[in-house]
Amino acid sequence: MRRIAAALAVVLTAALIVITLGPSAEADQTAPGFSTSYQRIPGAGGTPIGAVVLTPTGQGDGPFPLVVMPSSWGVPNVEYVGQGAKLATSGFQVISYSSRGFWDSGGGIDIAGPPTVADVSKVIDWAGQHTPADTSRVAAVGISYGAGTSLLASAQDPRIKAVGAMSGWADLIASLNPNETVALQSVAGLLALGNITGRPGPEMASLQTKFVTGDFDGAIAEAKQLSPQRSAATMTDQINAKKPAVFLANALEDSIFPPSQYTDFFTRLTGPKRLLLAHGDHATPEVPGAIGLPNETWDELVAWLRHYLTGADNGADTEAPVQLKSQRGVWRGYPNWAAVGQARTSYLTKPTGLSRTGALQAQPQTGWSSAIGAGVPTIADSGVALVSGALQGLLSIPTGVVTPLVDRSFAGVWSGPVYTSGAVVSGTPKLHLTVKPSGPSTSLFAYLYDVDALGVGSLISHRPFTLRGTGTVAIDLRLEATSWEVPAGHHLVLAIDTVDPRYLGRSVIGTSVTFSSPADDPSWLSVPVAS
Numbered sequence: 001m002r003r004i005a006a007a008l009a010v011v012l013t014a015a016l017i018v019i020t021l022g023p024s025a026e027a028d029q030t031a032p033g034f035s036t037s038y039q040r041i042p043g044a045g046g047t048p049i050g051a052v053v054l055t056p057t058g059q060g061d062g063p064f065p066l067v068v069m070p071s072s073w074g075v076p077n078v079e080y081v082g083q084g085a086k087l088a089t090s091g092f093q094v095i096s097y098s099s100r101g102f103w104d105s106g107g108g109i110d111i112a113g114p115p116t117v118a119d120v121s122k123v124i125d126w127a128g129q130h131t132p133a134d135t136s137r138v139a140a141v142g143i144s145y146g147a148g149t150s151l152l153a154s155a156q157d158p159r160i161k162a163v164g165a166m167s168g169w170a171d172l173i174a175s176l177n178p179n180e181t182v183a184l185q186s187v188a189g190l191l192a193l194g195n196i197t198g199r200p201g202p203e204m205a206s207l208q209t210k211f212v213t214g215d216f217d218g219a220i221a222e223a224k225q226l227s228p229q230r231s232a233a234t235m236t237d238q239i240n241a242k243k244p245a246v247f248l249a250n251a252l253e254d255s256i257f258p259p260s261q262y263t264d265f266f267t268r269l270t271g272p273k274r275l276l277l278a279h280g281d282h283a284t285p286e287v288p289g290a291i292g293l294p295n296e297t298w299d300e301l302v303a304w305l306r307h308y309l310t311g312a313d314n315g316a317d318t319e320a321p322v323q324l325k326s327q328r329g330v331w332r333g334y335p336n337w338a339a340v341g342q343a344r345t346s347y348l349t350k351p352t353g354l355s356r357t358g359a360l361q362a363q364p365q366t367g368w369s370s371a372i373g374a375g376v377p378t379i380a381d382s383g384v385a386l387v388s389g390a391l392q393g394l395l396s397i398p399t400g401v402v403t404p405l406v407d408r409s410f411a412g413v414w415s416g417p418v419y420t421s422g423a424v425v426s427g428t429p430k431l432h433l434t435v436k437p438s439g440p441s442t443s444l445f446a447y448l449y450d451v452d453a454l455g456v457g458s459l460i461s462h463r464p465f466t467l468r469g470t471g472t473v474a475i476d477l478r479l480e481a482t483s484w485e486v487p488a489g490h491h492l493v494l495a496i497d498t499v500d501p502r503y504l505g506r507s508v509i510g511t512s513v514t515f516s517s518p519a520d521d522p523s524w525l526s527v528p529v530a531s
Contacts, residue, residue, distance in 0.1 A: 031058045032056070032091075033056075034054045034055060034089055035054070038052060041123055041126045043105070043115070043122045043123070044100075044119050045107075045115060049098065049119055049123065050077055050097060051095050051096065051123065052081055052095070053094070054081070054084045054087070055088065056088050056093065062133070062134065063133060064092055064133060064134060065092050065133075065138070066093045066094075066124065066127050066135060067084070067095070067141055068095050068097075068123050068138065068150075069084065069095065069140075069142055070097060070119070070145070070149045070150060071098050071103075071145070072099075072142065072283070073145035073193060074198065075197075076103040077096050077097045077098040077104070078096070079096065079290055080096040080141075083289055083291070083292055093127060093132060097123060099145055101116075101194075101198045101200070101201060103198065107201070108199050108200060108201025108202070109194050111201075111203050111207075113230065114229070116149055117156060135159055139160065139164060139308075139309055140162075140163050141163070141305070142166070143283050143287065143290060144166075144256070144283055145168075147165035148168045148232070150163050152232055154246070160244050161244055162244055162246075162305055163247060165247065165249075166248075166250070166286040166301075167250055167257060169232075169261060170231060170233040170265035171233040171264070172227045173223055174233075175257045177223065180465075180466040180468075181464035181466045182504035183256070184502065184503050185384070185502050186256045186385050186502075187211065191204075191211065195208075206222060210222065232265060233264070239269065242271075244271060245271065245304065245307075245308040246266075246269055247273075248262050248274065251280035252277050252279050252482055252483065253279060253281050254282045255388075255502065259481045260428060260480050260481050262275065262277075263337050266322075267338075273321060274321055274322075275337070276324075277323075278297070279327050279389075281386050281388070284394060285297050285393065300316075303315075303316045320333025321335060324483035325483060326424065326484060326485045332426070332530065340426045341424075341426035341530050342529055342531055343430075344526070344528075344529050345527075346524065346526075346527070347360070347365060347517070347522050348360065348433070350368035350370055351408065351412060351414070355404070357413050357415050358370070358414040359416070360416035360417075360525055365522070366522050367517070367518070369514050370514070371512050371513065372408070372409065372411060372412055372515075373410045374437065374438075374498040374513050375508050375510065376410045376499065377500075377501070378406050381399075381502070382399065382500055382503075384501075384502070398459055401449065403449065406495055410497055410498065411496060411497035412496045412515050413493065414495075415451075415491060415493050419486055419490055419491060420488060422485065422487050423485075423486045424484070424530040425483070426484075426528055428528060429448055429478075429482070429525065429527050430478050430526040431477040431525050432475070432477075432523060433475055434472060434515070435513055435514065435516075437469075437470055437513050438470055438511045439510075439512075441466065441468055441507070441508070442467045442507050442511065443465070443499070443505040443507050444475075444498060446462060446464075446465070446477055446494065447494070448492060448527075449495065450490055453489060460482050464500065464503050466505075474521055496515070
């Protein structure tokens with residue numbers, strides 16, 4: 001069956017090449033164009049890698065800078081042929097290939113393990129022997145799984161002079177298990193897609209066995225052992241030593257690889273670097289460009305590649321290193337991540353009155369405590385993985401909530417003052433809060449909303465946090481990065497409950513959580529606002 005599936009993948013690849021690029025692989029040699037071919041490239045250990053090779057024609061004999069493009073999780077090598085055609089037409093040798101274990105490539109899915117990373121270098125080797133590629137000028141470019149693979153390869157192979165990593169990860173365990181809270185919908189979706197489109201290797205097979213049998217703690221422990229070798233964040237020193245020009249792009253609502261792990265990684269890079277963040281869910285800002293449609297992220301990336309691989313004086317090195325796009329479509333540039341917003345701190349007060357709503361105020365209020373029941377969902381949540389963020393990014397439909405209807409028996413709610421002239425929340429909101437759970441395990445979910453005069457809120461950012469034990473503890477929780485324009489007349493609302501369908505929550509029905517603000521350690525919310 002696996003051989004049949006691989007053969008079908010080859011046929012599908014050939015058909016899609018024809019559909020996407022035209023009926024003939026031969027280009028007019030008198031005008032800039034490209035030729036295409038399907039190749040089986042020997043990867044690490046001789047494992048065959050199914051690849052689409054696009055070679056410039058009508059542009060001289062080369063050598064041409066090389067762009068190597070590992071595919072996303074569950075996606076075949078035709079993923080990038082639309083963009084690859086544009087690159088080849090403009091003088092880049094392009095190889096787009098199916099990642100190891102998927103579709104027409106051999107081997108098993110090793111979750112970006114050493115063989116998958118080594119495949120990048122083997123493809124570069126092959127290109128140097130079989131195409132007019134200049135293997136001293138190489139870029140590794142990918143979306144999602146291809147992005148993570150490209151970053152990891154840049155830590156190993158000094159020939160990689162530029163990286164384009166879109167909707168990827170730098171820290172694998174922090175992405176899929178944020179603050180000890182498994183991103184349940186995302187992990188389940190990845191496992192299902194991997195089984196449908198590929199062949200799980202031993203690492204994936206072991207993890208999914210634990211996952212589907214309910215041994216979540218065992219799966220998490222195993223994932224933590226695998227993660228460092230598969231995370232560019234642990235290889236920052238090697239990447240910095242080689243100094244590739246790193247271009248990072250991500251969606252602000254990415255439900256698989258959230259943006260904050262990218263902002264941390266970006267800050268630690270010392271070579272040429274760029275970070276673009278825009279609203280949307282996983283890969284939604286970049287996928288249209290991959291298939292060749294107009295796309296601002298790919299436009300910026302191609303200019304980046306042209307500058308750092310060919311030396312083109314196109315200004316790519318002088319643009320703002322950090323660029324954020326608000327939900328209203330406005331791009332803002334900053335010299336570094338620290339400059340994106342100035343922190344404004346508000347203190348949490350005791351929820352009181354008929355509405356049982358606390359305030360976010362300028363002065364601390366201490367000595368209070370307030371308890372909620374745990375394990376029961378409220379209408380506050382982060383939406384559906386891959387859907388809610390896409391609705392925000394593509395159609396400007398936010399994940400919403402009517403804040404007065406959030407059940408205060410099972411959620412803490414705090415409301416801030418009205419903005420008289422509006423504000424731009426830009427950066428990473430932070431929450432400091434003292435809590436005491438009564439259950440052995442409790443998951444907390446913090447949501448920050450932009451709320452209008454009627455109490456209708458749009459989700460700006462959120463983050464989970466899972467506690468073990470029943471003692472009083474002060475937690476510091478970083479919500480996800482954002483760029484959000486709050487209109488005049490609106491205000492911010494913070495809601496915290498104990499259940500969110502997107503995550504593997506550990507809260508138990510019948511237990512409780514007590515929030516407090518001790519005299520020597522007041523609870524607060526810090527919101528970064530663009531100046």
